[in-house]
Amino acid sequence: MLKNQLQRWAIGRFLLEVEDSNEVHILNRRDADKRLDMLHRLSVLRAALFGLISGMFVVFVALWLHEWEGSDGWNAYSFFFAIAIAGFLSTSFELIFIYGDSLKTAARMAKVLGIPDDELQKLDLEESIPHWLIHAALGAPGFQGTMFGIDPLAHIGKLGMVIRKLLKKFRIVVSATLFKSIIRRMWVQLIGRTALRAFVELVSLPIFVLINVLGMNTMMRDMRSRLVGHELTPSLLEHTFPEGLEHLSPALHQAIYDGIQEQITSARFIHPNQIRILKLIGNPRPKGQPISADEQRRASRFLLAMFALSGRLSYRCRRIIRRLEANLGEKEVSLVESEIEAAIYDLEPFNRPWT
Structure with a gap:
């Protein structure tokens, strides 16, 4: 399956990052903690930068499209659709960079903590550190299958299972793109002036930079745990x-x-x-x-x-x-x-x- 192939590829990339990393095992706990904190902060700053670049791309598209608005075939719905496509593309690349960077940072943290290579290379589900770090990078809290005779979904009920399956049909990229587009569109409608659309895109940048900062901070805390x-x-x-x-x-x-x-x-x-x-x-x-x-x-x-x-x-x-x-x-x-x-x-x- 494609999902398993992507997972194996991500694990391979993580192990390659561990091997190629210049980080070393820091025995002094205080110094190790300082280094881990620095890696954490740098990853959050990079996530903010990714969000800023992604948002600026959409602003550029909005400014460019504004010159065409009102021409034949262009209306508010065409503008919204074009911005949604731009947001989808920018968010897709943004998430790819963030996920890749988070795994690279986790590999560097593993070297600082001195986790043995043989532990990092275990691929059995019960013991695979890379597997669970990839889950954290994707925002997945943990395993939902039966393990050690314990079924995490034992008390969820049939209706709950149906709801969970429906929710899984939605992907992060789509939801993030629509969320951004809807917020921007709401602001535009409240302002009520087409000429301010590009300005609204610019004003919304800090919000989505903040979302990236909060999301990456939560992700790195989970990875560190x-x-x-x-x-x-x-x-x-x-x-x-x-x-x-x-x-x-x-x-x-x-x-x-x-x-x-x-x-x-x-x-x-x-x-x-x-x-x-x-x-x-x-x-x-x-x-x-x-x-x-x-x-x-x-x-x-x-x-x-x-x-x-x-x-x-x-x-x-x-x-x-x-x-x-x-x-x-x-x-x-x-x-x-x-x-x-x-x-x-x-x-x-x-x-x-x-x-």
Whole structure:
């Protein structure tokens, strides 16, 4: 299939970027964090530049077409159609450059973090770092197929499945182009003067530059979470359960597994950091004694940390977080969330005992 071929091509490009990158593994965590922050900021600036160039192209087309408006065969609808075509082309090239640049930046980040080459070259779905980085670049939150016996869409219902299939028919390029065109057209109609159309195009530039900045910033944060998760997920397990997973009671082990499963079915996707955790904890063991209050608190703390590691949250996930807050208290929730944030985006180690 074309989709699989494109995915293999993108993975190949990512691995080639890793091989050709001049970045080196920075052992000092503070220096590594500074370098990652710099790569992040540069990618956001480039995305803003791509948006500016794309918008300027549409402005140029609008100025050129304005000279022809009113001629035979040209009316407001012809103008709108021509601008839509120009927007489609410019947005297509804009997204290609942004996606390519984000993968190149992710490859450089992987070198800075010192992720081993053999880990980067794994292509199995459960372990493929490039696969999940490509998902992040395309704005896809995670895997929606059954994995480890967990179906993310188990609670979606038939109507929900139909709606999701319909929504997948729309592509990013088309939606972005129409969104830009509709906004510009609305502004023109409100102003009510054809002569100001090109000016409206120019005024709208900062909005779409800002959209690119916000979108790239979110994308790079998600990529960084997925890259750091390679090292952070086993560290999180060790910090939360220093006695080792093999010494956990069956009730606590089951609570962890059930909590991760609930997160996945609520978010409707499996995040790569959740995949790593599920591989590490294994299948739940037969229950013995019921879970104690202390064990439930430890499980809640770990599950809250996993929420912070697992990307965008839906309103359904926030209901679970409120339940965890009731068990842990607002102060503990704030501490755990800030610690995970620092671990991902500042490369800070876990120092406070979670007991």
